[in-house]
Amino acid sequence: MANGKLFIGRRVRELREASKATQAVFAERLGISTSYLNQIENNQRPVSAAVLLALAEKFQVDIASIGGSEADRLLSALSEALADPVFVGVSAGFQELKLVAQNAPSLAHALITCHQAYRRNSEQLASFDDQLIRTNAFAEPTPYEEVRDFFHFVDNYIDELDRAAEHLAKALGVPDRDLGTALADHLEQHHHVRLARAANGERVIRRFDASARVLYLNSYSPASTRSFQMAFQIGALEHRAEIDAIMERARFRTSEAAEICRIGLQNYFAGALMLPYRPFLAAAKELRHDLHLLAMRFGASLEQVAHRLSTLQRPRMKGVPVFFARIDRAGNITKRHSAAKLQFARYGAACPLWNAHQAFETPGRMICQLAETPDGVRYLSVATEITKADGGFGAPHRRYAIALGCEISDAGDFVYEDRLDFANGTAFEPIGVSCRICARMDCIQRAIPPLQSTITIDHDRRSELPYTIC
Structure with a gap:
């Protein structure tokens, strides 16, 4: 959706073809002209509120989901891929990329797949010798990456x-x-x-x-x-x-x-x-997403509850759009999903300013954070440390941090917002997705310069970073 306008031509065309109707017949059922339907299907005109209501009434289309978080996730992945320096000179704008994600998703997936293969080969060249390079070991996505992408693009709901x-x-x-x-x-x-x-x-x-x-x-x-x-x-x-x-x-x-x-x-x-869907969704609303109370009510762990909240994407019965991640002590994101605008980076570590890292410093506590990403979207993020052990004193312990959050517009549905000062703009900490694509030029925690940027070095002056980003 852009500027309040919804272009869903491909979705409407698929719906018409599934009903085996001609444009004339389909337009008549919607109460619009054939020419208007043709323009909608070719994304030359947005759908009106009346058309949306007709789609919902006559074809049981879920208005809340018709814009498609699938397209949003695909757009996020496509934008990140095009930020790579290999695409220097490509000046595709937001609207152009959105049209590709909406109308040619197969092409967008193909480009992302090609970029993944390119990055793996580039990392291979930088890390291994010629003999290993000739094995072409990383020409394809790893099985884990392929499965991760499968769940990502079905909205983590089966x-x-x-x-x-x-x-x-x-x-x-x-x-x-x-x-x-x-x-x-x-x-x-x-x-x-x-x-x-x-x-x-x-x-x-x-x-x-x-x-x-x-x-x-x-x-x-x-x-x-x-x-x-x-x-x-x-x-x-x-x-x-x-x-x-x-x-x-x-x-x-x-x-x-x-x-x-x-x-x-x-x-x-x-x-x-x-954690069956309807009882769990009702309990989440009743208990305002209190992870501990939900875990006790259903006999589950905190991680199981947080993960389940990220899967509540059933059409016409969706839960609050949340993001969920599990992170190990090295900063690797071992589980991830986002139904919110926040999309996790496919490469590199998570932002060090994110409260998920702080959870390791205060075991047993629920760390709450108000955060703002470079695009101006604000979030409530909740993180805590969990320990997994299957034995006694000498048994190895696995430690992770789990993080769950939502956009500020949904924060009232969470008990964790009660003691936070939303009115204080300075309470929102600036975080990014990852250093390689973060637009913040003055971040003192930056690990590497962002892609598609140049740096200058003043040998007579040193600030927090040893370079200036241009």
Whole structure:
């Protein structure tokens, strides 16, 4: 959407073709002229409010989502790719890129894929010798990157698995019934699978013996983890056909990516079963997204709750658009999704001014931050440190920070906004996406100069940075 105008020609054309109607017939049903419909489909004119209402009434189109966060995410990825110095001289404006994202998404995806391959090859050339270069090891996206992009571009919402999980949760009485007991009973009664403790010293969270019909769980794992692994096993046993169909539509390049995605889809089902859509959405509104209270109500962990909030993208029943990320101590973003305007960088580390990093310094506390990105959008960000351990004193501990946030316009739906001073403009900390594409020239935490910029060095003067960005 630009300047309040909505150009959705490709979406309207797809809707008309799906209904197997000519332009004349489709225009008549919408109550507009054929010429106006033709102009809409070719993005020569925006849709009016009357046309939107007609689409909603006659074709059950979700007005709230018709603008398409898919196009927004694609536009973000396309803009970042074109910021690379390899495209120096390319002067595509915002409107031009938006038209490409809306009307030629396949072309935009192809360009992003080519740019990914270029960057991998460039990094390979900079890091390895000629012999490794000739192996062409990074010519294609890694399987993990391919799966990450799959979930990114489906808005982190898988409708058929989500609804199946919600239906089963209702049959099991979740969340009113004890979750662990309900899942264990279902496994035994419907699949003849019994639970057993993993052997001492066996470093597994879950192990399924298909021939003996035994699911081994680590008895030292938290109850939320054990419940998640039981839900995961139920998804694997009951929804293989649906998962196979989703993977077939995704058309992954390698079998590795497909198998990684299978795990991701089974994880998705497990989260949706533990935190069924309608009850969880209602509870999130009632409790104003208090992560601790939601975790206690549903027998889940903070990470499971925060991750689930980022998947509430069901048409006509969406939750608050949030961003969610999990970060390790080295600054690597190991999980990410954003239904808000904030899009995480595909390359490089996250902004060091983001409160997610501060969470490691204050374990056990919920760190709240008011932040503003270079485009002027303001956010509420909430971060906390989590520790994962499956053993006693000598067992290794994995530490992460999780961050959840929303745009300021939605902050009233979060309990974390109550003690923050929104009226004080100086309370908003300037953050970016990553240094390589951040437009802030005076940031004292900058790690590298932004792409498509030049630097000058004054040997007789030194400030926070050893260079000046032009």
